[in-house]
Amino acid sequence: MDAAANTTPAADAWPVADWPVEQLLPHAGAAVLLDAVLSCDEDTLLARATVRAHHGYGDSDGNLPPWLGMELMAQAVGAWAGCQARRAGVPVQLGFLLGTRRYDCRVAGFSAGMQLIISAERSFQDTAGMGVFLCRIQQGDECLAEARLNVYSPPDAGAFIHETSPTDDASNP
Numbered sequence: 001m002d003a004a005a006n007t008t009p010a011a012d013a014w015p016v017a018d019w020p021v022e023q024l025l026p027h028a029g030a031a032v033l034l035d036a037v038l039s040c041d042e043d044t045l046l047a048r049a050t051v052r053a054h055h056g057y058g059d060s061d062g063n064l065p066p067w068l069g070m071e072l073m074a075q076a077v078g079a080w081a082g083c084q085a086r087r088a089g090v091p092v093q094l095g096f097l098l099g100t101r102r103y104d105c106r107v108a109g110f111s112a113g114m115q116l117i118i119s120a121e122r123s124f125q126d127t128a129g130m131g132v133f134l135c136r137i138q139q140g141d142e143c144l145a146e147a148r149l150n151v152y153s154p155p156d157a158g159a160f161i162h163e164t165s166p167t168d169d170a171s172n173p
Helices: 066-088 157-161 166-171
Strands: 036-040 044-050 096-105 115-125 130-139 142-152
Touching: 036 066, 044 066, 066 096, 066 115, 066 130, 066 142, 115 142
Parallel strands: none
Antiparallel strands: 036 044, 044 115, 096 142, 115 130, 130 142
16 A cells, blocks of 8 residues: 555646535535545545544544544545546535455544544546545554545436335335
């Protein structure tokens, strides 16, 4: 995952300073954990997040549990997809985290006030919307967590969500 470790924006990164995170993710309010997208290009994204007590995910002191690193990574992937949509001039689509492989969190949690850099690098994506991203959370030069995220972005998320299952069809002749 060495490529995802780079926290310096690429020279050919797109100008994302005018793209607020809230416009790149299908999230709202305290559900948005990222502060800003620092850079994005065809394959990678760098984002910044500050661990805050008001997110509602942490303990009484605002510390986040280690498993919430997966959500930070998923939001970085979602922001990457949002940047791709903005650049293409199409609406931001809903995506799904299907699974996480080899989530390696090297800290007991993320302390309130920590400044984190989250990187996401696309390693695979097919035309059906399936993708794999290498992700990393860093504080300074220290890697706090890393994982591979399997994601799915259906062509029509609304239809996908309202799709009936085979058992629904069988019980409703």
